[in-house]
Amino acid sequence: MSSYTKQIHRCFRCGYCKFPSDYAEYNCPSFSRFRFETYSTGGRLWLLWAWVKKEVEWSENLAKIMFSCVTCKNCVEHCPMKFKDDIVDWIVSARKDIIEKGAVLSSVRDFLNNIHKYGNPWGEARGKRAVWAEDVKRYKPGDEFLFYVGCVGSYDERGQRMARSFAELLEKADVSYGILGSEEECDGNEVYVLGEMGLFQELARKNTGKFKELNVKKVVTLSPHAYNVMKNKYPRYGTFEVFHYTEVLLKIIQEAKLKLSELNVEVTYHDPCFLGRYNNIYEVPRKILKNIPGIKLVEMDRNRENSFCCGGGSGNFVMDLLGGSEESPSRIRVKEAYETGAEILAVACPSCLTMFEDAVKNEGLEKELFVKDISELLKEVSK
Amino acid sequence: MDRVCERLARIVGENYVSNMKEELYIYSQDPGMMEPREPDYVVMPKTTVEVQKIVKLANEEKIPVIPVGGSLSLSGLVIPHKGGIVLDLKRMDKIIEVNERCRYVVIEAGVTTGRLKAYLEKHYPRLRFSIPDAPPSATVVGNIVIHGQGHLSQQYGFNSDMVTGLEVVLPTGEICKIGSCSVSPYWFSLAPLPDIAGLFLGWFGTTGIITKLGLRLYPRKKLRDIEVFIVEDPHLVPDVVYRVTHTEMAEDIFVNAQPYPPIFKDIIMMGICITGDSEEELEFKRRMIWNVLRTYIDSKEGGFMMTTPDVKRALLEMPITGTTRFADVMKGGGFEYCGPIIPVEKYPEAYKKLLELSSEYGVTYGNTCRVIGRGHCMMFAFGYPFNRADPDNMERTKKALHESNVASLDIGGVPWKPEVPAQKMIMARMDKNTLELMKRIKRFLDPNGIMNPGNWEG
Ligand SMILES: Cc1cc2nc3c(=O)[nH]c(=O)nc-3n(C[C@H](O)[C@H](O)[C@H](O)COP(=O)(O)OP(=O)(O)OC[C@H]3O[C@@H](n4cnc5c(N)ncnc54)[C@H](O)[C@@H]3O)c2cc1C
Numbered sequence: 099m100s101s102y103t104k105q106i107h108r109c110f111r112c113g114y115c116k117f118p119s120d121y122a123e124y125n126c127p128s129f130s131r132f133r134f135e136t137y138s139t140g141g142r143l144w145l146l147w148a149w150v151k152k153e154v155e156w157s158e159n160l161a162k163i164m165f166s167c168v169t170c171k172n173c174v175e176h177c178p179m180k181f182k183d184d185i186v187d188w189i190v191s192a193r194k195d196i197i198e199k200g201a202v203l204s205s206v207r208d209f210l211n212n213i214h215k216y217g218n219p220w221g222e223a224r225g226k227r228a229v230w231a232e233d234v235k236r237y238k239p240g241d242e243f244l245f246y247v248g249c250v251g252s253y254d255e256r257g258q259r260m261a262r263s264f265a266e267l268l269e270k271a272d273v274s275y276g277i278l279g280s281e282e283e284c285d286g287n288e289v290y291v292l293g294e295m296g297l298f299q300e301l302a303r304k305n306t307g308k309f310k311e312l313n314v315k316k317v318v319t320l321s322p323h324a325y326n327v328m329k330n331k332y333p334r335y336g337t338f339e340v341f342h343y344t345e346v347l348l349k350i351i352q353e354a355k356l357k358l359s360e361l362n363v364e365v366t367y368h369d370p371c372f373l374g375r376y377n378n379i380y381e382v383p384r385k386i387l388k389n390i391p392g393i394k395l396v397e398m399d400r401n402r403e404n405s406f407c408c409g410g411g412s413g414n415f416v417m418d419l420l421g422g423s424e425e426s427p428s429r430i431r432v433k434e435a436y437e438t439g440a441e442i443l444a445v446a447c448p449s450c451l452t453m454f455e456d457a458v459k460n461e462g463l464e465k466e467l468f469v470k471d472i473s474e475l476l477k478e479v480s481k
Numbered sequence: 482m483d484r485v486c487e488r489l490a491r492i493v494g495e496n497y498v499s500n501m502k503e504e505l506y507i508y509s510q511d512p513g514m515m516e517p518r519e520p521d522y523v524v525m526p527k528t529t530v531e532v533q534k535i536v537k538l539a540n541e542e543k544i545p546v547i548p549v550g551g552s553l554s555l556s557g558l559v560i561p562h563k564g565g566i567v568l569d570l571k572r573m574d575k576i577i578e579v580n581e582r583c584r585y586v587v588i589e590a591g592v593t594t595g596r597l598k599a600y601l602e603k604h605y606p607r608l609r610f611s612i613p614d615a616p617p618s619a620t621v622v623g624n625i626v627i628h629g630q631g632h633l634s635q636q637y638g639f640n641s642d643m644v645t646g647l648e649v650v651l652p653t654g655e656i657c658k659i660g661s662c663s664v665s666p667y668w669f670s671l672a673p674l675p676d677i678a679g680l681f682l683g684w685f686g687t688t689g690i691i692t693k694l695g696l697r698l699y700p701r702k703k704l705r706d707i708e709v710f711i712v713e714d715p716h717l718v719p720d721v722v723y724r725v726t727h728t729e730m731a732e733d734i735f736v737n738a739q740p741y742p743p744i745f746k747d748i749i750m751m752g753i754c755i756t757g758d759s760e761e762e763l764e765f766k767r768r769m770i771w772n773v774l775r776t777y778i779d780s781k782e783g784g785f786m787m788t789t790p791d792v793k794r795a796l797l798e799m800p801i802t803g804t805t806r807f808a809d810v811m812k813g814g815g816f817e818y819c820g821p822i823i824p825v826e827k828y829p830e831a832y833k834k835l836l837e838l839s840s841e842y843g844v845t846y847g848n849t850c851r852v853i854g855r856g857h858c859m860m861f862a863f864g865y866p867f868n869r870a871d872p873d874n875m876e877r878t879k880k881a882l883h884e885s886n887v888a889s890l891d892i893g894g895v896p897w898k899p900e901v902p903a904q905k906m907i908m909a910r911m912d913k914n915t916l917e918l919m920k921r922i923k924r925f926l927d928p929n930g931i932m933n934p935g936n937w938e939g
Pocket residue numbers: 547548549550551552553554555558559570590613614615616618619620621622623624625626627628629630631684685686687689690691692804805933
């Protein structure tokens with residue numbers, strides 16, 4: 099077994115990791131949702147250690163506990179111990195062992211199998227990947243950016259609208275770019291955090307192979323998940339620069355390539371985990387919003403490194419192990435956004451977008467709070 | 482699902498009850514050293530009425546009920562020594578009322594210290610409570626139940642002295658209010674009624690379940706600072722405490738000693754916190770404190786330590802995270818402390834014993850003390866980090882803890898939040914009539930003996 103087995107007993111189960119830095123609310127999404135100590139970081143680490151010591155056996159319930167961690171890294175941010183940076187890696191390594199033993203939840207197995215067979219977690223046909231984008235340019239060597247759309251942007255209707263907005267903005271700003279279309283593979287971020295390392299390597303090799311073949315120098319991703327995995331895990335497989343789409347949009351604005359009209363509205367912004375806590379990008383999306391004349395940015399109490407995850411990480415934007423309750427993280431979060439008085443909840447991640455869109459409906463807030471991605475907002479004002 | 486589980490599910494909803502191995506495993510232990518014992522059920526009520534129904538059910542079924550807050554008292558007080566229903570109260574997390582002018586708050590049992598701190602800072606920045614240095618996931622009620630101490634204890638006594646009212650579910654299921662709230666809509670104080678709150682404080686949940694708590698709040702000054710006075714001779718500590726408490730200028734006073742990093746070995750650090758609404762007020766207090774310690778400075782027996790901004794920031798945190806980090810000293814994920822309440826004059830004796838035990842059992846130590854009241858007593862922690870993955874180290878630490886409990890009693894102290902074996906030691910030395918009174922109270926309140934059994938049993 100991997101090295102986590104030698105370290106995992108160091109968790110004291112003190113619970114600092116349940117909170118944001120002011121301790122006002124529970125900020126571990128799975129603990130907020132289920133409330134048993136087993137679903138807190140400490141509970142999970144203690145159970146893993148118990149499993150290593152053979153004090154508990156593998157079970158469906160244990161699997162649910164392990165896979166309902168959305169790898170949001172709130173615990174990494176707030177654990178006071180020296181080992182804190184390793185916590186999520188321990189959970190991922192343990193999942194790897196679990197998967198190698200073949201003992202996974204059926205929803206996790208389906209998620210991974212679908213990616214393996216069809217290149218996307220829903221089991222949609224590969225050929226459908228680029229149906230939304232028939233009129234979007236395909237990448238050709240020499241284009242500045244390869245626009246990596248990702249699974250949510252390719253298959254989910256809401257994600258597609260987001261992808262289209264971004265593509266249109268690139269067009270408008272005269273940026274040369276192209277997509278891979280049906281040749282795009284799943285980025286593998288979720289596969290990695292779910293612990294399926296064999297499949298992850300295969301996906302990383304395929305994607306980087308394609309990038310090399312097309313001599314891609316810069317990739318811009320719609321999803322912070324893809325951004326994260328390409329920036330931090332792909333370098334082993336190939337060298338290219340990676341940008342999150344908000345970084346590209348900010349540059350476009352700063353170079354005055356878009357003319358922005360006024361939009362008088364209050365907006366609150368939700369930091370996605372894989373952009374914020376994983377890659378320390380907090381200000382770029384805010385700067386874009388502040389550049390739109392008329393927009394008033396109001397912060398939720400839990401912002402930046404204290405952001406409360408939408409509950410979609412670790413494949414949960416599909417598996418939704420944390421769904422089905424008023425205490426589901428996405429529902430808690432849209433209520434928090436609503437309480438700021440903002441009319442728009444701005445996001446920078448297609449998974450957050452779909453999670454919040456559903457949550458707003460479940461909360462009956464669809465006439466009061468509109469979930470929009472930053473490129474959609476920008477598109478509206480750059481007519 | 483078995484029958485009891487089904488009945489519990491009908492009370493709280495099936496998402497909030499479990500008899501699955503994983504939950505039973507986690508709730509069988511706390512982060513301290515006591516032997517685990519699994520409960521039969523874990524249940525998470527949301528309201529007082531749900532608690533009441535669970536208690537009635539437990540009486541019918543004759544099953545133990547163990548109230549649980551943050552499980553951070555470390556001495557196994559939430560371990561279901563005889564199985565039964567663990568009642569995790571953290572879903573009862575409403576802050577019901579703050580009466581700003583009367584300076585009190587009414588909260589439910591599951592409100593964490595972290596949450597109350599954040600709430601007051603945001604909504605009532607002129608008010609604060611006596612927060613302990615426990616991790617912020619500890620509950621305020623759990624802290625009161627064990628007679629905890631916090632950052633205002635030097636000024637105002639044990640945190641349990643700050644209770645203004647209780648709502649309690651008795652072991653037989655009646656809901657009972659205690660204090661002014663029993664006759665009035667206000668929760669301002671226990672007086673002038675007969676004081677029956679004591680039936681539930683220090684009893685570790687063996688006499689009932691506190692569902693609501695009224696707690697005193699205090700002025701929160703705009704500024705807070707710390708001066709660290711250091712001495713090498715432990716015999717000076719009681720006098721330094723006496724002099725500083727006489728000034729009535731200090732907020733919190735704590736005493737720390739630890740053998741690492743090596744430059745701190747053999748040095749006793751006394752943190753003296755001050756607060757004020759202006760720099761002028763702080764400076765006045767600082768000067769008063771310096772003045773009473775001047776003779777020690779002149780004789781070079783003691784002196785104020787220069788503190789870097791980082792050190793200052795760490796010492797001024799509330800709660801102080803460094804206290805929790807102690808658990809990682811051995812890279813072993815644990816620490817436990819025997820923290821007797823002792824007369825301040827006994828500090829040198831207790832300190833000597835701590836060093837002896839540390840060397841005898843080959844375990845490292847950390848000593849944190851908090852002055853309670855104006856030197857009326859202090860909590861002295863015989864703290865030992867341990868390594869969960871090293872059974873030999875665990876065994877030696879357990880012995881050191883046991884000996885620390887014995888030593889505490891020998892010097893005239895009383896172990897605080899004692900583990901079951903230490904409770905027995907206390908009861909063995911207790912006045913016989915007092916012990917008998919405790920037993921009678923317990924039998925009267927809890928005829929079926931269902932409440933947190935194993936604790937305070939003679
Ligand atoms: C790093 C660290 C630092 C600490 N520092 C301090 C400190 O500075 N000051 C201090 O006082 N303590 C301190 N502690 C000890 C302890 O963590 C705190 O006192 C804490 O507030 C206890 O609350 P809890 O919710 O964890 O209680 P628990 O451990 O959950 O419960 C304590 C006892 O109360 C009973 N109980 C809980 N809730 C109820 C209820 N509603 N009704 C009836 N009985 C109930 C339980 O059955 C148990 O017997 C520290 C602990 C740690 C780990």
